[in-house]
Amino acid sequence: xxxxxxxxxxxRRMSATQDFPYVVIAExxxxxxxxxxxxxxxxxxxxxxxxxxxxxxPPAEIEKRTAHLVKQLNPQGVPRSSVPV
Amino acid sequence: MTQTEVRLEGDSIAELLTxxxxxxxxxxxxxxxxxxxxxxxxxxxxxxxxxxxxxxLIASLPPRKGQATVxxxxxxxxMAGCKAEYMPVVIAAIEGISDPTYPLELMQVTTxxxxxxxxxxxPVRDQLEINYGxxxxxxxxxxxxxxxxxxxxxxxxxxxxxxxxxxxxxxxSPLRYSYICAENEAENPWTPxxxxxxxxxxDSVVTAFKASNFCNISGGEGVGPEEILxxxxxxxxxxxGGGDGVLLLLGVNHAQSLHEAGxxxxxxxxxxxxxxxxxxSHFAEAFSSTERKAGxxxxxxxxxxxxxxxIYVAVAGGPGPQNVYxxxxxxxxxxxxxx
Numbered sequence: 001x002x003x004x005x006x007x008x009x010x011x012r013r014m015s016a017t018q019d020f021p022y023v024v025i026a027e028x029x030x031x032x033x034x035x036x037x038x039x040x041x042x043x044x045x046x047x048x049x050x051x052x053x054x055x056x057x058p059p060a061e062i063e064k065r066t067a068h069l070v071k072q073l074n075p076q077g078v079p080r081s082s083v084p085v
Numbered sequence: 086m087t088q089t090e091v092r093l094e095g096d097s098i099a100e101l102l103t104x105x106x107x108x109x110x111x112x113x114x115x116x117x118x119x120x121x122x123x124x125x126x127x128x129x130x131x132x133x134x135x136x137x138x139x140x141x142l143i144a145s146l147p148p149r150k151g152q153a154t155v156x157x158x159x160x161x162x163x164m165a166g167c168k169a170e171y172m173p174v175v176i177a178a179i180e181g182i183s184d185p186t187y188p189l190e191l192m193q194v195t196t197x198x199x200x201x202x203x204x205x206x207x208p209v210r211d212q213l214e215i216n217y218g219x220x221x222x223x224x225x226x227x228x229x230x231x232x233x234x235x236x237x238x239x240x241x242x243x244x245x246x247x248x249x250x251x252x253x254x255x256x257x258s259p260l261r262y263s264y265i266c267a268e269n270e271a272e273n274p275w276t277p278x279x280x281x282x283x284x285x286x287x288d289s290v291v292t293a294f295k296a297s298n299f300c301n302i303s304g305g306e307g308v309g310p311e312e313i314l315x316x317x318x319x320x321x322x323x324x325x326g327g328g329d330g331v332l333l334l335l336g337v338n339h340a341q342s343l344h345e346a347g348x349x350x351x352x353x354x355x356x357x358x359x360x361x362x363x364x365x366s367h368f369a370e371a372f373s374s375t376e377r378k379a380g381x382x383x384x385x386x387x388x389x390x391x392x393x394x395x396i397y398v399a400v401a402g403g404p405g406p407q408n409v410y411x412x413x414x415x416x417x418x419x420x421x422x423x424x
Contacts, residue, residue: 007253010194010251010253013250013251014148014194014251017148017149017150017245017251033371075250
């Protein structure tokens with residue numbers, strides 16, 4: 001999965017709804033829509049290792065690497081914050 | 086949606102109702118407004134009024150794939166303040182937004198505050214007193230206020246569109262509380278909207294649109310049809326996130342004037358399509374580029390809808406030189422099945 005960092009937790013929650021909380025998420029700083037072609041390409045290239053990891057690592061290794069992120073997935077109580085949880 | 090039975094006590098009815106509201110709020114079951122407690126008796130009554138079984142599955146609501154059974158919908162309809170007899174309309178609305186080609190999952194999670202808008206046609210409008218006249222999009226009518234709210238509560242509680250958890254909506258929208266009215270068929274000089282979509286006049290139908298905004302267009306009183314349409318067109322500019330089309334709720338005065346001038350709905354669609362356009366220099370390049378790719382622009386101009394048929398025309402509201410423009414598209418119509 002590839003996302004901009006602002007939406008990383010949303011992305012993992014969405015993945016969790018499909019029963020895949022343990023996924024490698026390749027991130028890049030938000031936003032990207034203003035970037036020129038070359039800058040966007042550089043961002044994409046920087047994410048490639050994450051994509052390769054997601055496609056090639058054994059599931060047990062991915063689970064080990066992402067377990068701490070999955071534990072943070074569900075907010076405590078009912079979130080009513082101006083800051084995305 | 087997990088079933089939970091809660092017992093609360095209070096020294097007075099008012100205190101008990103307040104505690105019920107506060108408890109529901111703390112659980113995250115509300116839209117922030119007070120709710121009616123969904124007691125087992127009330128839910129049973131609402132299920133019975135639907136004419137269906139409690140465990141009949143109406144839809145799987147994204148992103149959580151929550152199972153919107155009749156019972157789960159009934160719980161939310163009770164909480165929203167619906168009457169039991171509204172259930173067939175609430176169910177038809179949820180069926181509409183669950184159409185495979187309706188972008189509900191996107192709408193549930195995107196940063197854009199797009200929301201369903203529901204247009205109701207047919208006899209059910211009068212049977213349930215769903216307002217289609219004066220003030221039809223504002224406060225004051227129970228059916229309008231609570232049917233849309235029931236759907237919203239289902240989208241939150243069953244679908245899981247909790248802002249900040251699954252929903253990334255940056256601002257949200259007041260339209261997300263309840264966005265619904267009926268068509269003023271009696272003062273529509275043309276065919277009702279649902280008849281245009283292939284239903285019989287005596288059918289009761291809910292049409293769900295993907296909607297992005299609300300814009301009241303004032304003016305154009307006592308002038309000819311060209312001026313009326315120009316006034317409307319220049320107030321429905323191309324807008325980001327408002328793609329797919331336009332729903333124009335023509336006010337009854339303008340509908341009558343345009344009809345008396347000999348215009349058909351098709352004429353109105355065509356003329357608005359031709360008029361609702363602006364020079365490309367008016368827009369940011371990124372926006373005009375997107376619109377060009379979507380068939381709503383060329384090298385010099387950006388226009389509001391890709392084709393005249395994507396300007397949907399209905400008649401609503403009370404007397405006055407007012408119309409409503411909603412950036413809206415992907416209409417999905419569903420029959421309201423009586424209990």
